[in-house]
Amino acid sequence: xxxxxxxxxxxxxxxxxxxxxxxxxxxxxxxxxxxxxxxxxxxxxxxxxxxxxxxxxxxxxxxxxxxxxxxxxxxxxxxxxxxxxxxxxxxxxxxxxxxxxxxxxxxxxxxxxxxxxxxxxxxxxxxxxxxxxxxxxxxxxxxxxxxxxxxxxxxxxxxxxxxxxxxxxxxxxxxxxxxxxxxxxxxxxxxxxxxxxxxxxxxxxxxxxxxxxxxxxxxxxxxxxxxxxxxxxxxxxxxxxxxxxxxxxxxxxxxxxxxxxxxxxxxxxxxxxxxxxxxxxxxxxxxxxxxxxxxxxxxxxxxxxxxxxxxxxxxxxxxxxxxxxxxxxxxxxxxxxxxxxxxxxx
Amino acid sequence: xxxxxxxxxxxxxxxxxxxxxxxxxxxxxxxxxxxxxxxxxxxxxxxxxxxxxxxxxxxxxxxxxxxxxxxxxxxxxxxxxxxxxxxxxxxxxxxxxxxxxxxxxxxxxxxxxxxxxxxxxxxxxxxxxxxxxxxxxxxxxxxxxxxxxxxxxxxxxxxxxxxxxxxxxxxxxxxxxxxxxxxxxxxxxxxxxxxxxxxxxxxxxxxxxxxxxxxxxxxxxxxxxxxxxxxxxxxxxxxxxxxxxxxxxxxxxxxxxxxxxxxxxxxxxxxxxxxxxxxxxxxxxxxxxxxxxxxxxxxxxxxxxxxxxxxxxxxxxxxxxxxxxxxxxxxxxxxxxxxxxxxxxxxxxxxxxxxxxxxxxxxxxxxxxxxxxxxxxxxxxxxxxxxxxxxxxxxxxxxxxxxxxxx
Numbered sequence: 001x002x003x004x005x006x007x008x009x010x011x012x013x014x015x016x017x018x019x020x021x022x023x024x025x026x027x028x029x030x031x032x033x034x035x036x037x038x039x040x041x042x043x044x045x046x047x048x049x050x051x052x053x054x055x056x057x058x059x060x061x062x063x064x065x066x067x068x069x070x071x072x073x074x075x076x077x078x079x080x081x082x083x084x085x086x087x088x089x090x091x092x093x094x095x096x097x098x099x100x101x102x103x104x105x106x107x108x109x110x111x112x113x114x115x116x117x118x119x120x121x122x123x124x125x126x127x128x129x130x131x132x133x134x135x136x137x138x139x140x141x142x143x144x145x146x147x148x149x150x151x152x153x154x155x156x157x158x159x160x161x162x163x164x165x166x167x168x169x170x171x172x173x174x175x176x177x178x179x180x181x182x183x184x185x186x187x188x189x190x191x192x193x194x195x196x197x198x199x200x201x202x203x204x205x206x207x208x209x210x211x212x213x214x215x216x217x218x219x220x221x222x223x224x225x226x227x228x229x230x231x232x233x234x235x236x237x238x239x240x241x242x243x244x245x246x247x248x249x250x251x252x253x254x255x256x257x258x259x260x261x262x263x264x265x266x267x268x269x270x271x272x273x274x275x276x277x278x279x280x281x282x283x284x285x286x287x288x289x290x291x292x293x294x295x296x297x298x299x300x301x302x303x304x305x306x307x308x309x310x311x312x313x314x315x316x317x318x319x320x321x322x323x324x325x326x327x328x329x330x331x332x333x334x335x336x337x338x339x340x341x342x343x344x345x346x
Numbered sequence: 347x348x349x350x351x352x353x354x355x356x357x358x359x360x361x362x363x364x365x366x367x368x369x370x371x372x373x374x375x376x377x378x379x380x381x382x383x384x385x386x387x388x389x390x391x392x393x394x395x396x397x398x399x400x401x402x403x404x405x406x407x408x409x410x411x412x413x414x415x416x417x418x419x420x421x422x423x424x425x426x427x428x429x430x431x432x433x434x435x436x437x438x439x440x441x442x443x444x445x446x447x448x449x450x451x452x453x454x455x456x457x458x459x460x461x462x463x464x465x466x467x468x469x470x471x472x473x474x475x476x477x478x479x480x481x482x483x484x485x486x487x488x489x490x491x492x493x494x495x496x497x498x499x500x501x502x503x504x505x506x507x508x509x510x511x512x513x514x515x516x517x518x519x520x521x522x523x524x525x526x527x528x529x530x531x532x533x534x535x536x537x538x539x540x541x542x543x544x545x546x547x548x549x550x551x552x553x554x555x556x557x558x559x560x561x562x563x564x565x566x567x568x569x570x571x572x573x574x575x576x577x578x579x580x581x582x583x584x585x586x587x588x589x590x591x592x593x594x595x596x597x598x599x600x601x602x603x604x605x606x607x608x609x610x611x612x613x614x615x616x617x618x619x620x621x622x623x624x625x626x627x628x629x630x631x632x633x634x635x636x637x638x639x640x641x642x643x644x645x646x647x648x649x650x651x652x653x654x655x656x657x658x659x660x661x662x663x664x665x666x667x668x669x670x671x672x673x674x675x676x677x678x679x680x681x682x683x684x685x686x687x688x689x690x691x692x693x694x695x696x697x698x699x700x701x702x703x704x705x706x707x708x709x710x711x712x713x714x715x716x717x718x719x720x721x722x723x724x725x726x727x728x729x730x731x732x733x734x735x736x737x738x739x740x741x742x743x744x745x746x747x748x749x750x751x752x753x
Contacts, residue, residue: 084407084408085407086407116555119489119490119555120487120489120490120491120492120555121487121490122481122486122487122490122492122493122496123480123481123484123485123486123487124485124486124487125485125487140475140480140484140485141471141472141475142470142471142472142475142476142480142481143470143471143472143475144469144470144471144492145405145410145411145470145471146490146492146552148407148408148410149410149411149552149555149556149559150555150556152556152558152559154407154408156407157407158399158405158407158410158471159471160398160399160400160403160405161397161398161399161400161401162398162471163395163396163397163398163399163401164398165472166398166399166471166472167471247558247704249558250558251557251558255555256489258554258555258557259489259491259551259554259555261554261567262491262547262548262551262554262570263489263491263494265547265570266494266544266548269540269543269544270540270544273536273539273540273543274536274540277434277438277535277536277539277540278536280438280439281437281438281439281440281532281536283440284438284439284440285440287440288440
C-alpha cells in the first residue's frame, strides 16, 4: 500500500507543476497587449465588388482537394438558401436582396489575431502562424469540440460521421500555399478583386482609403479590424454587417482575455485553500480539545467538591462519634461509680 | 473474518434477489425496465463506436456540445458534490456526528465521477486519445479551462478512489492496507476540497469564452462562482435525497450509527443548504445587476430565468429553512429533490437551452432519443454498481471488525 502513498505524492507534485504552468500562461494572457504578428498577412473582402460567381468556392475546393459538390459551381440556385461551411466546404458565398439589388458575400475562418479556438484547446492543436493563418494539427486532437463552442464566428466544423478518426475542419488561409509564395485558392480565383491578399496593415490602409474616397458606397466600419481583438480577414460592406449575419455585438475583447481572470484564480485557490482548510481543521480540533479539557476540569471540580463534602461529613461523623464515645465513657464511669457506691453500701 | 463474509454472502444475495423479484417469483417491473435500458444502451454503445457520433447524436457544427456534456458532465459533477461537502463537514469542520454519511457520499461521488469520465469517452471524437491522456502527456494546452477541468477531474477521481478504498479493504479483511488508507483521510479531504473548488467552478468558467452565444441572464463574469456555490447546495441536497432513497433500498444494511445519525444530519444539512441557496440567490442577483441585464427579465428567456431562480433557488431556500425549523423531514426531502431539479435545470439552461439563443429555432439543438437513452443507461449502470457495492460492503453500516477504528 506504500504504492498508493507514493502515487498520491506523485499526484501532489503534478498538481503543483500544473499550477505553476497555469499561473504562467494566465499572466501571459493578461499583461501583454498582442496586436498580431508583425507583417502578418490577411485578406480584404470588399463585399461591394462581389458578384456571387462562386469562383472562390471552386478555387478553394480545387486547391484543398475537397470532394466535388453535387451541383456545379456555375449553378447559382444554391445561393437562394442561407448556407454555412461544412467539413467539405471551407468557404461559402451567401446572397441577400436589399432594395432590389442582390448583395453577395463570402465567409470562412476569419483567422483571429488571438484565436478563441487556440486559447481553449486543451492539447494546443491550434496555432496562429506568423503568416497570419490559424492552423490545426489533427494528430493531437482529442475531439472535445471546445473550439467549436468557443469560436464567435462558428467556424470549426466536425466530422461527426467518421467513427474512428474524426477531425476538425476549417479554412487554413491556404497556409502551405502562402509558404510557397502562392495566393490562397479563393483569392487567386476571384475575377473581380473582391478579395485582396496582402499584409494586414496594408489592407487596413487600403480599406480606410476606400471608405474615405467613397463614403456613400461603404459603411464606415472595417469588419475585423477590432472584432474579438482583430482578425486577419477584413471586410468592407455597403450595408450594415449585421444584416449580412456578421455579428456586430461580439465586442473587441480578444478571446484569451475572457478566461484569463478565471485562470488567475487557480493558483490562488491551490495556494490558499489548503491553508484555510487546515485552519478550519485546526480550529475544530482546538475547539474539541478545549471542550475535552473543560469537561475534564468540570469532572475534576465535581470530584473535588464531592471529596471535600465527604471529608467534611466524615470529620463531622468522627467528631460526633468521638463525642458519643466520650459520653459513653462518662456514663460508664458514672455507672461504675454508682456500682462502687452500691457495693460499699451493701 | 473471511468465514463471516462467506456466511453473509448467501443472505445478501438472497436479499438482492428478493429486491429484484416480487412474491410471484416473476421479475419486477423495475427489473424489466432496467433490463431493457441495459440492452438498448449496449446496442447504442456499439452503434456509437462503430458508426460515429453522427449516427446517434443530433450534434451540429453550431451546437457541438449536447446532452452528454450538458447532463452527464455538468449535472454529474455538480450532483457528485456530496462527496467533498460531507467529508469536509466531517473531517475538516469538526462535525463528527456526520461520520456515517461520509461513506455513502464518497461512494456516490466516486461512481459519479467515474460515470462522467465514461460519458466523456462516448462524447469525444477520439476516446483512444482521451484514455492515453493526450492533453497531459502529448501536448498541454494550459490556457484552456478545459485543461484545468480535465486535470482536476482526473486527480479528484484518484482522490475519491483512495478515499473509497477503506470500504473494499475492510470487506476483504486487509487490515494493514486499510489502516494506511484511513491515515490518508485528512490529506485526501483537503486535496479533494481544493480540486472540487477548482473544477466545480471551472465547469462554469468554460462558458466565459462564449459571451456572444450564451444568453446574458446566464452569462456572467461570476459564472465560476455560481457553479461552485450551487454545487455545494447540490451536494447537500443529494446527500439528503439519496439518504431517503437508500433508506428504502438498503435499510437491512444500515447500522445503528447510521440510523441514529441520519435524522439530525438531514436537519443540519437542510439548514446549511438553506444558507448556501440564500448566498447563491444573492450572487445571482449581483450577476444580473453587474451586467445590467434587468430588462431581459421581461422577455420569454427572462420568464424562464425567473422560473429557475425563484422556483428552484429562492423557494427551496425558504422551504429548507422552514423544514429545519419545524423538524419536518418530509418537507426537507421534497425540497432536496426540488433543489436537485433546479441544479439540473441550471446546467441544462447554460449548456443547451440558453446557449445559441441567437440562432433561429430550426438551427437549435434538441437531443436525439438515443442521446437521452445513453444518458439514462449511464445513470442506470451507476445505480447498479452502487447497489452491488452497498449491499455487500460496509457503506451504510460499520464493519464489525473495524468498529473501534472509527472516531
